Amino acid sequence: MDFTTGSSSHGKDHHDILDMVTADMDFEQAFMMYNSLQQKQAQSSIEQLQKVQMLNQSYIPETDHQHYGSHDFSDHRSQILNTQTYPTSHRFDAEDDEDDDMEEHNEFDQFFSNTEANALDSFLDNLTNSTNPLQFYNIGGSSSHTHQELPIFDLHTMKEQQKVSVDHENLRQELTDAFSHPSLKGLNLNSGSSSSSSSSSSLSSSTNINPHNNDSDMLTPPSSDVESKRFRSGTLGVIDGTPIKKKRRSSTKPLLSLEQKRLNHSHSEQKRRQLCKLAYQRCLNLIIDIDAFNKLPELNEAERKSKRARINKEGLPNLSKHNALVRISNEMLLIKGMNEKLAQLIERS
């Protein structure tokens, strides 16, 4: 750019320099902006990382909460889908809850991994599919009273809650698989069973017709999870000790044995080869006069007819396998023939 303009005139050169200065200024500004942007990005990423770490630290209660929220959300969604007979106050509550849940959902949605998101999606689909709106509608229509209607609905939610506990366990299983801390698996199963038991207990306890009671019951699973978490954190040292031991036992033992196997195998293979070598050398000594062989003058290239070297790496006659075997059998036949002739001679006498 400079070269082409510089060759034209002086005035233009000056202009170009000014342009360059401004360009430099622009560049500096841009660079500053870029730097600030990068810093902002870094800060935001750090914040995000911290959030993620926080979530990871308390991922089980969080997910439970989340789950509860999603359950509530889907529940209300199904309710909204088929509520003409609903009491308005309840509906308002439901909407408020829904909003809260939505917020929660949005807040935590970005932290979902694919498996978690899939699990949640399938869960929601199940919930929405399981509630047949028409059936629900008919039952609601048959009973004109809202109070008579409510027990049915409550029972329905109870059923759903039961399902929730099952799905809950599934999701938790998936989560644990995703995070895959082997020592926590048993614990998670325990906590899952405890939560399910608590939900079942809530099922048995909440026979009275009260949506608020239902809500309070639905809050129990997270609390039980907190308990389980406390239990885990309290017994972490003890429980972490045993799985690690187990892990060591299960991981190091096969490794060692594999190593041993490998060593044994290589050792035996070396032994076999050594034996083969020794046997071959013995055979070579029987079929070739090694002393005479060692005294042989070096071959001059003119005499050579094959590329084959006469001496191998170990200073032994470089026989091909077939050649050596032929020589062995020839030697056998030679001595055998001698011995037979000798035996004949002896017999004749």
Next chain:
Amino acid sequence: MSSGEEERTPTGRKKTTKSSVLSEEQKKAHHIASEQKRRENIRSEFDKIVSLTPTLTDSENRSELNILTKSADFIDQLREENIKLVELAKLKGIHVPSELIYNGPTSDGSDIAK
């Protein structure tokens, strides 16, 4: 053949490469065939040694170590037999021709590279 290839080169490279590929394939086939031949020769020699050596049975005709060990044993045994027979003949006052007395391997390996 080479002259024919040289004639083809000005007309087009494809033909020469094709012919070279073919020759490569031929080389490969040749190599495989000769390797099979070599192995077959070794196998036949193994069989021969097994048939010669009384301590070797047909079941161990593919065990190189067994064959080498037992054939060496057998040669040693034959050598001892030779010595005993020669002694026996001498004891009986029989003249033993020198070609019937085994004096170790006659080959010095000078024919290996030829």
